Amino acid sequence: MAPISLRKLNKTYGALTVVHDIDLEIADKEFIILVGPSGCGKSTTLRMIAGLEEISGGELVIGGDLVNDVPSKDRDIAMVFQNYALYPHMTVYKNMAFGLMLRKAAREEIDRKVTEAARILDIEHLLNRKPKALSGGQRQRVALGRAMVRNPEVFLLDEPLSNLDAKLRGTMRAEIAKLHKRLNATFIYVTHDQIEAMTMADRIVVMKDGHIQQVDTPQILYDHPVNMFVAGFIGAPQMNMLTTTITRTEQGFAARFAGQDLVLPRHLDPRLIAPYEGREVVLGLRPEQFYERAPADIAAENLMEIETLVELTEPMGSEVHLGLTWSGTAITAKLSARCKAREGERLALAVDMSGVHLFDPETQRSLFAPEPVRREMAA
Amino acid sequence: MVIAREDYDIPVAVRRPLLTRRQRQRRATLVAYSFIAPNFIGFLIFTLGPILFAFALAFMHWDGSNAMQFAGLDNFWRLFSDRAFLTAFWNTLVYTLVSVPATLVCALGLAVLLNQKLRGRAFFRAAMFFPYVASLVAVAVVWNMVFNPEMGPVNMLLYELGIDPKNLPGWAASNSWAMVTVILFGIWKSMGYYMVIYLAGLQGISPELYEAANLDGATSWQKFWHITVPQLAPTSFFVSVMLTIQSFKVFDQIMLLTEGGPGTSTLVLVYHVYNEAFISWDLGYSSMVALVLFVMVLTVTIVQFRLTRED
Structure with missing residues (x-):
């Protein structure tokens, strides 16, 4: 169970506040999308949840535990980065297995999990390749696979489709939505593309200048925007x-x-x-x-x-x-x-x-x- | 008013006949050669010429004043019976095998350290780079003072730490410590330069890789070993090639610190070339030693390139 609570969460860089006391409740297994223009604080919020940015104020609670000072590796989360962040010198197999190897998982277990994820993502034939020999869409799948093998409670996805062409983006949107249903985990997804948000999310969080503007289902956001920005x-x-x-x-x-x-x-x-x-x-x-x-x-x-x-x-x-x-x-x-x-x-x-x-x-x-x-x- | 063509006052020199395509091409080629000529002529006279001359000289007897005599392979066979050459060869190998990895490790360590967000980072970077740009003569004098076996602060410190005066290192004055002194000096002198190269390499590594590794649960050491080191492989290759070449050619610090001594404990190949050429005036034999050095550098570079390509 991994409901997530953001309570008065804020992020400051010196005198500059980029995320202002945001409150958000994310239900277990929910697919929630943070959306907004560049600089609205959506990626910073995601990175605070991931533990990649220090939390300046407020509380972050995952699965009932306050995790403000818990290292990323102990938060039971996995993240897919905008530029995939695949280790260029490792094969696809090793990229996916790296986290499990560091956790000293048994070789058979690593092999089983990597093979299973590769089968789901249809990248079994790419396991011995290095990232530079893959297309954008294949890299994206490997990044998803790397996240999947750890079987985390929460998936964080930071603009994962922004480097793909329009056609592939459409395909991957559907794949990610299917993956969410299959993995039965909480997905927190960041994008600036409102079409992605509308088509995939259970709920959308619209952000601007570090403030949450509105949180609701895609249809309610469309039908009942609370302000001119959301509209x-x-x-x-x-x-x-x-x-x-x-x-x-x-x-x-x-x-x-x-x-x-x-x-x-x-x-x-x-x-x-x-x-x-x-x-x-x-x-x-x-x-x-x-x-x-x-x-x-x-x-x-x-x-x-x-x-x-x-x-x-x-x-x-x-x-x-x-x-x-x-x-x-x-x-x-x-x-x-x-x-x-x-x-x-x-x-x-x-x-x-x-x-x-x-x-x-x-x-x-x-x-x-x-x-x-x-x-x-x-x- | 319409000006008739004959009204223009065109100088006769400008009225050139039209050139054929071939003539235009030749002219363009000449212009191109004229641009590279100054540099190329300088290269011919001051680099290529002496290299070819040295190659030829390796198969001659010549003292610099009398006429040259063809020696065939005499100089080559002499290498195997020349104890000074064999010692210099061995010492050069020792110097290279120790100083190259040590400098590489020190430079990488410093770069990793000074790539962190530390207070005074710019100062420490400059301080580490300073020995590389400082006058070699000046720093060698300071180094000799600091490591003076009798009254140098290093030995005084070791004495204070409880080391028996009989066991204090003799540094440059001792047969067993002279090579260590020279190697330490070489590392200290050049690690700042290679640190800068490593810093550039480090800054080219995507921070997202470290973030991904954080999420994968990697410790600092695991991130260094599994991400930094492999990502810096091209930089390390460049640094190791440059350091190897530099180590094979080491001369100036030997000249300033030990003059190849005590005895022959720090005699290296280039110092032996210098001795043979300008002390013994045996320019043919010294050229043969230089040729051996050239082959060593070439071999090591080719092997390193091959290994990297295979990797």
């Missing part, structure tokens, strides 16, 4: 942000943009919108909320017609991304590949308002963020 970071292309003014109309509250009242859906709590009446709020619309022809399953009351000018078309095969101007503001829309709009043309679109997001422009928080998260944000 912008999760989802591709990223969410459109429009500065609007809240007005009261016959149909209820609306966000006025460029003289047009965009009526807000009824399910949004009016008590949370009312304080903003007459004030500016940021309206968040995901590119996939725009339609050339609205599907029948969207209630008519949630659809708004808008006029745009096509500036750029990016055909993606199954869909097309349009760079548009809406009353002078640049937005992005993701439409069906059937859309034949051309650059320079005017295009009328329907907006599905049922999935809108509203943010306070000063605090950048969602008007609907749950209270506990909002308190954490304020802190």
Whole structure:
């Protein structure tokens, strides 16, 4: 059993604090992904869990034991590094067996574990090669194998796919997800790629400037981002942000943009919108909320017609991304590949308002963020 | 206004006929040779010429003033009956076999130590490098004073530590200690230089390898043995080749510390070459000894290269 607790964990380098008192509970056998832009503190947090960085403050508890001062080797963890960190002078077999050899495991046991891991990862035929004779994907598998043979409670993976090409990344994403299910261990994974995070994680931790912004399942992060940063970071292309003014109309509250009242859906709590009446709020619309022809399953009351000018078309095969101007503001829309709009043309679109997001422009928080998260944000 | 071509005032020298492709190529080649010529001529006169002359001289009798006489293999056969040569050969081997691994180990140890985040690291690095750049004559004088058997601070310290005065080492003045003194001096003089080379090698090792080893449960010694040493193999190869060549050619410190003595206890090949050439004026025989030295250096280098390639 290896639940992990980070309690007010922080990391400072002199006067510079790079991780600020973060609290996080990771359940046993959970696949949790730390995601955020470069410099957000995600790798530092992972390295503190690994014992490769000294913890400046707070507590790290693994399996119920405080491990702040426990050496890496005694934490029952294994790590896969971004650049694999395979020992270049050792064969694949020795790379995988090295940890067991140092622990003076029996030769038969080493052989059995290495062979078993190699079989699972389909690298049995590479055991006598040295890392320089392997491709990026093969090295990645060896790095995973090295971690697996030790049978740890916790796997730490630091951007393990960032050196692979797009196709291989897709394959390895699926492999790692399968491996997690098979090994039945806790996985903590760091990436800056939100697609990796969305596709693999049980829960995602979004970080920025050493603070946790939000921790939740991929779908909740997508549907209910607590602030503009999370809203912008999760989802591709990223969410459109429009500065609007809240007005009261016959149909209820609306966000006025460029003289047009965009009526807000009824399910949004009016008590949370009312304080903003007459004030500016940021309206968040995901590119996939725009339609050339609205599907029948969207209630008519949630659809708004808008006029745009096509500036750029990016055909993606199954869909097309349009760079548009809406009353002078640049937005992005993701439409069906059937859309034949051309650059320079005017295009009328329907907006599905049922999935809108509203943010306070000063605090950048969602008007609907749950209270506990909002308190954490304020802190 | 349109200027007619004949209005230009083109000097006659500029109006050259068009060159054929072959002429252009020849011109380009000449320009290239003219760039390398100064260096190449210097190399011919001051390096290649003397080397070839020394090779030829090894098969001659010549005292530097009278006419040369062809000696065939006389000088070569003489090597086997020359006790001074055999002693010098043995002493050179001893010096090399001891000083090369010792300097390598000291330089590596120092580099590993001074690669840590220590207070005053830059000062210690500079201090260790200092003997290499210091004047050899000056440091040899200091070394002779420090290791003076009668009143040197080293023997005084050994005396204070309880060593019987009769058993105190005689250092450069003693038959049995002179080679040790010369070897210690050589190690001290050059380990700073090789430390710098090892430092560069150490800084090229990815820190992630050590982190991976930490997670694998390696101790400091295991990390050194299983990661640092193999990762520094190319550096160690370079250092060992350079040290071996340097040790075969050792001369200046012998000249300054012992002059090959006492007796022949520190007589080495290059010192023997010097003695034969400029004391005995037997330039042909001394060239033969130099040729033997050349073959030794060449053999060792080839063997080391082969071993590394196999590894």
